[in-house]
Amino acid sequence: MPRSPRRVLLATGTVVLAVLATVGVRFAASADTVVPARTTAAAAVFSHPGVLLSRPQLDFVKGRVAAKAQPWTAAYNQMMASRYASLTRTPKPRATVECGSYSNPNNGCTDEREDAIAAYTDALAWYITGNAAYATKAIALMDAWSATIKNHTNSNAPLQTAWAGSVWPRAAEIIKHTYTSWPNQGRFATMLRTVYLPVVIPGSGSNGNWELSMMEAAVGISVFLDDRASYDRAIARFKLRAASYIYVTADGSQPKYPPAGGIDTRAELISFWQGQSTFVDGLSQETCRDFVHTGYGLSAIAHVAETTRIQGGDLYPELQDRLRHSFGLHTKFENGTAVPSTICGGSVTKGLGPISEVAFNALHNRLGIAMANTETYTNAKRPQGSNNLFVAWETLTHAANPA
Numbered sequence: 208m209p210r211s212p213r214r215v216l217l218a219t220g221t222v223v224l225a226v227l228a229t230v231g232v233r234f235a236a237s238a239d240t241v242v243p244a245r246t247t248a249a250a251a252v253f254s255h256p257g258v259l260l261s262r263p264q265l266d267f268v269k270g271r272v273a274a275k276a277q278p279w280t281a282a283y284n285q286m287m288a289s290r291y292a293s294l295t296r297t298p299k300p301r302a303t304v305e306c307g308s309y310s311n312p313n314n315g316c317t318d319e320r321e322d323a324i325a326a327y328t329d330a331l332a333w334y335i336t337g338n339a340a341y342a343t344k345a346i347a348l349m350d351a352w353s354a355t356i357k358n359h360t361n362s363n364a365p366l367q368t369a370w371a372g373s374v375w376p377r378a379a380e381i382i383k384h385t386y387t388s389w390p391n392q393g394r395f396a397t398m399l400r401t402v403y404l405p406v407v408i409p410g411s412g413s414n415g416n417w418e419l420s421m422m423e424a425a426v427g428i429s430v431f432l433d434d435r436a437s438y439d440r441a442i443a444r445f446k447l448r449a450a451s452y453i454y455v456t457a458d459g460s461q462p463k464y465p466p467a468g469g470i471d472t473r474a475e476l477i478s479f480w481q482g483q484s485t486f487v488d489g490l491s492q493e494t495c496r497d498f499v500h501t502g503y504g505l506s507a508i509a510h511v512a513e514t515t516r517i518q519g520g521d522l523y524p525e526l527q528d529r530l531r532h533s534f535g536l537h538t539k540f541e542n543g544t545a546v547p548s549t550i551c552g553g554s555v556t557k558g559l560g561p562i563s564e565v566a567f568n569a570l571h572n573r574l575g576i577a578m579a580n581t582e583t584y585t586n587a588k589r590p591q592g593s594n595n596l597f598v599a600w601e602t603l604t605h606a607a608n609p610a
Contacts (some may be wrong), residue, residue, distance in 0.1 A: 221524065251435070256380035257517045258427040259510055259565075265381070268603060269335050282590035282610070284333065291328035291593070294344050298322050298351035306363040314345050317595075319356075320392065322348050323371045324599050326378035339533070341387045345378055347391045348538035353398040363407055366417050368595040371511070372403040372424030376431040399428045406439060410469030415452040415492045416500045419507035420597065426511050430518065442515065446522070449508050453529040454486045456531035461486060485526055485549045489532030497556035499535055505533055506562035506598055513565050514604075521523065523569050529574050530566050538584035559584070561591030563600035566609055588609055 271279035286292060299322065305314035329345035332338070352375075359368045376399065383392055398609055407421040407428075425441035428434075447466040454462040462480065464470055470479050477484045481495035493501045508530065514524040523530075539558055540546055546553050562586045570576045585591075589606070593599040 208326045217484055225558075226375075235375070241319055245458070253433055253435075253438075254517055254519070255384040256432050256484050257514065258380045259375045259517075260377065260381070260411070260514055260604055261517045261610060262385070264604065264608050265331075265334050265385075267608050267610045268331075270391075272603075275540050275550060278589045278602050278606055282600060282606070285590045285592055286603055287326060287332065288329065288376055289592070290331055291326075291599070292341075294340055296322075296344065298324055298348045298350045298356035299557050301362055302355055302357045304362045304364075305358065306367040307361045307365055308479040310363060310367075312361065317354070318362070318372070319367070319371045322352060323374035323378065324593060324595070324597075327374050327381075327599060330381035331486070331604070332380040334385055339386075342382055345382050346386075346389050346391075349375065349379060349395050353391060353395040356398060356402055356609075358402060359406065365411055365413075365421060368403055368406040369417070369420035369424045372399070372407055373420060373427055373507075373597045374400045375399065375403070376424075376427035382425075389398060396432055400432055400434075404428050404432075404434075404437060405596040408441055408444075410448070410467055411463070414496070414500065415448060415465065416504035418448045418465075418467070419452065419504045419511075423507040423510050423597075426514055430514065438518075442522075443518070445511055446525075449511075449526060449529065452492050452508070453492045454535045455488050455528050456530055457528070458486075462492070462563075465492075470595060481551070483551060487550065489513055489529075489534070489536030490550070491533055493536075494537070494555065495551035497558065498541070499556070499558040502558070502560040502562045502594075503596075504559070505530070505537070505566070509562070509569070513569065514597070516569070523574065527574060527576065531570050531581075534563060534566055534570075534581040535578060536580075539580040541598065542580060542583050542587075560598065561588060561601065562598055564590070564591055564595070564605045569603045572607055572609070 210423050225326045251540055254261065268279060272283045299318035300508045304316060304319050306316040307314055307382050326345045326348040329341040333341035333345065334361060355591035378396060381391055404425060408425040411418040411421055429441060431440035433575040445467060451463040451465045460474060461476060464476065470476055480492050491501045491504060493504060506528065512526055541559050542553055548597045563581055567578060567581050567585050571578045590602040
């Protein structure tokens with residue numbers, strides 16, 4: 208069957224967007240308007256450390272823990288008591304990580320993700336305590352994997368690559384730019400460049416949490432590699448997916464079509480949105496699937512926005528309406544408000560996870576946006592720990608962090 212005109216245009220436009228991003232042209236809030244790079248692009252030089260956390264943010268956390276202030280001290284104690292902070296941890300790298308649907312089979316999937324979280328945990332512990340043993344352990348974990356891994360296979364390979372690829376650069380940025388010596392950092396960079404980046408940067412036509420996590424990994428890796436072309440390409444794709452993942456009434460009578468997947472009719476869109484045909488502010492493409500996967504998507508959006516803020520091309524103003532409405536909608540139901548029949552038939556599967564601190568701090572504390580439902584949820588979940596996939600210790604790192 209021939210492809211519809213809109214489908215052809217969508218595919219062509221996505222390719223053009225990636226090419227334009229690569230050569231330095233950035234898209235404004237409207238996907239229909241191209242503006243010169245000088246008006247929207249981030250600074251030419253990356254800020255380091257600059258993946259999810261900046262040095263001023265790290266210094267704030269260190270100071271709060273030293274002062275035994277709350278909630279940071281409780282969050283720090285939670286992190287240090289976790290298995291991820293163990294100085295006796297033995298890395299479990301393998302050349303091929305095989306991950307099927309829902310990590311079945313699980314041949315190295317959990318090991319890779321948790322070693323990455325452990326490296327990030329150790330990097331944070333090093334910066335906060337000044338104990339070089341934690342930096343040494345983070346390096347040992349990163350070195351073990353960079354000496355071994357060659358690829359990811361099976362159906363969940365893109366998502367697995369995204370989750371681990373989101374966390375490795377956080378650890379690597381802290382160690383590379385705050386510790387004295389890491390002889391094998393070049394090999395680690397090669398691992399990110401050859402094993403992870405080629406898998407995540409093309410994006411995905413699957414559910415939105417996949418592509419958003421893939422773009423988070425691509426953005427973080429690009430910062431670590433000082434790869435402006437890949438960074439701009441990932442940001443361009445991220446903006447399209449974020450805008451099509453969360454609905455706001457300004458979009459019109461229905462959500463935006465996703466940038467990939469060949470969805471170009473209302474019927475296909477409704478099916479993609481889990482059968483939901485009534486759209487309200489803050490609804491996500493996966494709300495009626497479950498809140499766990501929705502949380503993955505919202506977290507990835509917040510993580511990318513936070514990194515862009517550090518890098519001088521802050522996307523929070525562009526994303527703030529989608530984020531505030533979506534966090535408000537989902538935390539309202541998490542907090543106990545009854546779900547109306549017009550949303551997911553009146554029944555949702557909760558489980559948003561420890562994912563609200565970054566967005567809440569950015570939107571409420573920095574931008575002054577009232578977010579009562581999100582505030583209630585965030586306070587009740589503190590200290591927010593790890594989802595054991597790609598989220599870790601965000602009460603510690605981002606609660607009321609003004610930097």
